[in-house]
Amino acid sequence: MPQTLQYRPVLIDSLISNERINSYQSVFHPANDVELMGVYLWNAHVCGALFPLIGAVEITLRNAIDQALVADLGRFWWAGGKLHYRSFAPGVDAPHPVQAVRDNFAKATRNHTAEQRRRHEPTLTAWFTAGGAALRSYGNGTARRGLAACAAQCRQARIAQDRNKGRASRP
Template sequence: MILATGSAYVGPLVDAISHARLSNYRSFFSPTSDNETLGLYQWNDDVSGCLFRAMSLLEIVLRNQFHKALGCRFGAVGPTGGKDWFNHLNLNPDSRDKVKKITHRKRHGTWLPRNPMPSPDDVVSKLTFGFWSHLLDVTHDATGQTLKWGEILVDVVPGHRMRQPTQWRQPERDALFARLDLCNEIRNRIAHHEPIWKLGPLLQEARARSGVTPVIVAPAPTTPADVIDRLSVYYDRMMELLKWLSPDVAAAYRGCESDARCRMLLTNEALDHYRNRRTLGTVQLDHFLGERRLAKVLKYASRHRQPVALKRGDAVVGHWTSHAK
């Protein structure tokens, strides 16, 4: 999102977003003007967008890893090749209902199978992120046989340091549950348009059970610098989970523009840049015949901390933002 600057826009933007929604930014970041407040709001929106792009990839890889690992062990082959393993596990009632809402429709109070019946691949693609963490609660298949989670998880997270089935004891499975639960919480905050920087205490990666209470590793952020540090921790944990699921995909993502932009946004310099936002400039790429001329213009923009939109004709093809002092 790019919010226009200038006094003519500030009032209407504040009214449109609402004073109530911006009040959290004012109380935590102590901006000195509405323009600063809008800059902070835009920073939150851009960070959320970057995290959501990473989360979308993570969610796809996560469900496919479970789908492959469980499909190798349970189910009948569907029309597109995937197996309906979810019909062969003793799922908890909530998880069973999530599957049923995809495979059936309710008519006059009665659940009827959809026609045509969704393929196993279609069912898996529609399951929520939260479904996968609670899948770890399943202990038996539909015949009453105990699930060998150690063997399954070795296939689900081949990039994890625990590569032997015997290593996946209950505490280790609970730590994985906590990581999945954290990612689901981040995803839901973004999806519900909640400020991504409003965070509670950082808990130990464990699960509350009889005799086990996750301890607080770090208190809730109280300063903007604390927020940057905490969001960086969360992003690193997302990327580590992606590496556990697929080292190759994680390596490919580590070298892409979205990752670089997210890491750039999660700095104190970037936050200050958004707080003191400037009018967006324009660089028309069609006017430059060589890289050296373009580099000089972008260097000048960096020196003056001027964000610019890169255009070809009328189309915006990228943005340039630097925090050089």
Template sequence: MPHTVRYRPQLIDQLISAQRIASYSKVFTTKSDAELVGVYLWNAYVCAAFYPLLCTVEVTLRNAIDTALTADLGKYWWKKGTLQYKSFALGAAKAPYPLDQITGNFAAAFNSAQKDRSKRMGKRFKGKPDHHEIVAKTEFSTWEFILENEFMGNNLIWPKHLGKVFRGTWPTSANMLLTCKDRVALVRTFRNRIFHHEPAWKRSNVTNEKQAVAHLHEKAEKITELVSWISPEKIDLLEKSGVLKKVHRACSLSEIERFKYLSQVSSIDSMAKFVEVAEAARANDDTVRIHISGTQNCIYELNPI
């Protein structure tokens, strides 16, 4: 049982770190080290639930932009001289910052794709990686930089391709490009927290469990909204596959209690009782813990889909 684990000094103070675990103790109500580490594990569970949603928004965004720009400018649309920008000046010594970042990111992606091909072949690959290999290796920041106002104007990629990239219902905004760029920046920052194993719930004004859960729901809704601007079909997939439901279920007070080992176990002694518990789990969208009477002392978790 978790309560028999020896948490200190090595597990909490060294392997998790006293500084990291302290941020949890300030926000979450815990009465033991088992509950405290339980909340820490809940954060890992939340990060795992967000992973498919974050991957979806990143892949959907980059593919939507790349498809539109490739059709217009060719497979290597990101090259200087091909990707035009607002402040272009003949003979200028330096390109604007967004263009430098985009071309730099694609250069790094080219090298990374080339190294991957070499590993697969078992020898050095000196050729040019396929277009999709390069695009797949780009940093998420690439797709934030391409939404800069530097590329907005007559004969430039925006607003020419906005309707091709963002095919869903647009938000009410005087500046769609800026709104999208700001949303991508928000998603990228949150994605980096998730991928670097930082507390997903953390924000300056989050001081208790309820606020932590509310903050996570807000992030999930903003990420989902960005996907909806790009592709209604992807939203349909996320809903019907249960990805969105899993995120919202993970970000709940009941799941925090479960990871603290405080949730109740329902004893199942008949099919009628099982149906009753299962229906309650479905109605509340909760994970419930059950024990089937007459069996060994095993606890099962029942997840509605």
């Protein structure tokens, strides 16, 4: 650490909160500001080194929980109210964390269902009829392809009507 750099007031007092710096001082008892910043930076490096490990543990734990619940309750264990809170005391409402988890899973189920409908079911936006031709508009862009075919059918129907009018008006 450079000895010529002034760590206070600019670096320590304005960039790092007093609560955070005080926790380093109470645990490590640095002799001066240089040691204090050294401990602070050492902690940042240790945390950075542990972060990938913590991430791997989280993923492993989540996958293990999912595998256990899939084996017991099926692939979509989170849907349809399959998880139930069991209290040992009769008539007791679920605690707030349990209710929050229920609400989150209910929301996830609704979002999943809505996404599946949006992706896989056609959304009717308009029906156009002209000369017997109809076009159904889908949310995935097929309306544009069908619009050209509908326009061609309409043109053919108008041409046929014009021909029939011309023949009918001749003596």
